[in-house]
Amino acid sequence: MNVFEPAAIGSINLSNHLIRSATAEGLSTSQGFCSAPLTTFMVRLAKGGAGLIITGHMTVSSEGRAGERQLCIWHDDHLPALMDMTRQVHEAGGKIVAQISHAGIFANTSLTGEAAMGPTVRRKSDATICREMTSVDIRKTVKAFANASRLVKEAGFDGVQIHAAHGYLLSSFLSPHYNSRRDEYGGTAENRSRFLLEAVQAVRAATGDNFPVLVKMNANDYLENGVGIDDIIYAATAMEAAGVKAIELSGGTPESGKMIPARRGSIKPENEGYYKEEAKYFKEKIGIPLILVGGFRTLSVAEKFLQDGICDFIAMSRPFICEPDLIMRWKNGEQNYSSCNSDNLCYRPVHAGKGLYCLTQVRKKKPDVSLNPPSRSRY
Numbered sequence: 001m002n003v004f005e006p007a008a009i010g011s012i013n014l015s016n017h018l019i020r021s022a023t024a025e026g027l028s029t030s031q032g033f034c035s036a037p038l039t040t041f042m043v044r045l046a047k048g049g050a051g052l053i054i055t056g057h058m059t060v061s062s063e064g065r066a067g068e069r070q071l072c073i074w075h076d077d078h079l080p081a082l083m084d085m086t087r088q089v090h091e092a093g094g095k096i097v098a099q100i101s102h103a104g105i106f107a108n109t110s111l112t113g114e115a116a117m118g119p120t121v122r123r124k125s126d127a128t129i130c131r132e133m134t135s136v137d138i139r140k141t142v143k144a145f146a147n148a149s150r151l152v153k154e155a156g157f158d159g160v161q162i163h164a165a166h167g168y169l170l171s172s173f174l175s176p177h178y179n180s181r182r183d184e185y186g187g188t189a190e191n192r193s194r195f196l197l198e199a200v201q202a203v204r205a206a207t208g209d210n211f212p213v214l215v216k217m218n219a220n221d222y223l224e225n226g227v228g229i230d231d232i233i234y235a236a237t238a239m240e241a242a243g244v245k246a247i248e249l250s251g252g253t254p255e256s257g258k259m260i261p262a263r264r265g266s267i268k269p270e271n272e273g274y275y276k277e278e279a280k281y282f283k284e285k286i287g288i289p290l291i292l293v294g295g296f297r298t299l300s301v302a303e304k305f306l307q308d309g310i311c312d313f314i315a316m317s318r319p320f321i322c323e324p325d326l327i328m329r330w331k332n333g334e335q336n337y338s339s340c341n342s343d344n345l346c347y348r349p350v351h352a353g354k355g356l357y358c359l360t361q362v363r364k365k366k367p368d369v370s371l372n373p374p375s376r377s378r379y
């Protein structure tokens, strides 16, 4: 299989097998509406040759917000600016899927003004309490995912991706580390995947049979008593039966130490594809397309993963921050690796409300540019 061959995920026809993984842009307006700079950002990615763009996480409800200037998608008022964005991306030849999310434990309480909620009560690292969700909260949140997906479809996106990775709400229910409930949402793999499955079914019902639904999940949490690949296979089998069109495998949470989703430090080609072993196992068991993210930096490595059948699509996040036109460059036969050094400085402007950009590139031109605020690698 050649990375530059066309491919499909459900009804989405991609011009190649290389995907921009969801990356919080922090470029919406302060009220969470799509802005002109965000549209321009997406059009650059489309022109740069990514076979599919997955947006940064868009929050399905006010209490699920994760960060400053995060896109919001719960009201018809959010539609017009998003419609304009999808139209411009399509005119530029791109395909775009919206990632929808609830931050759960990692909701930004200074933005939401209320306590974070998750599967089980716990004290957070900032000493605030995350409260345990009631069954009413769960039903309300399932409806919020369904409502958001209806808006995604109306806004003209090519599909929707449910964020169930990185310790966010749906991911935290899957993980025994976070979930010690004793009701039908905790305990067995079946119970821990129930919330995600209900969200998938509600999203499928809200968007209809022909609208592609994708899910991003953790292959491993790297936490004590965390989720493991067998739990994920259980959940993925249920997703496949529920009509999900592709699963993206990622890993880690903001609390996973060195094993956070965006690991810091330069990556040797032999270490690219953090979840290679889990992906091989996944491919033996699950029939729907597997998108693999995590540390891909070299075209020849991406080619090898596809040729060896380890996954069906390669997704990248940070390489597209410093080079939105990376795929065009690779296709033109220029230097076969990404110039991203994975130092994670790009988190800083997003957390400071300044929008996503490669701070390392800026600092190469202007070394005295401030490094404040301190780094927090989340999303």
Ligand SMILES: Cc1cc2nc3c(=O)[nH]c(=O)nc-3n(C[C@H](O)[C@H](O)[C@H](O)COP(=O)(O)O)c2cc1C
Pocket (backbone or CB within 6 Å): 021, 022, 023, 024, 055, 056, 057, 099, 163, 165, 166, 216, 250, 261, 262, 263, 293, 294, 295, 296, 315, 316, 317, 318, 319, 346, 347, 350, 356, 378, 379
């Ligand atoms: C600045 C930044 C923002 C991110 N935002 C999201 C997000 O909104 N949703 C998500 O699922 N992952 C998010 N991620 C994680 C990436 O999608 C990806 O899983 C991770 O960075 C590893 O891929 P990479 O090595 O290609 O960067 C983000 C990563 C970075 C660096």
Ligand code: SF4
Pocket (backbone or CB within 6 Å): 318, 319, 321, 322, 339, 340, 341, 342, 343, 344, 345, 346, 347, 357, 358, 359, 360, 361
């Ligand atoms: S700041 Fe630039 S070089 Fe550093 S990880 Fe982010 S995109 Fe890569």
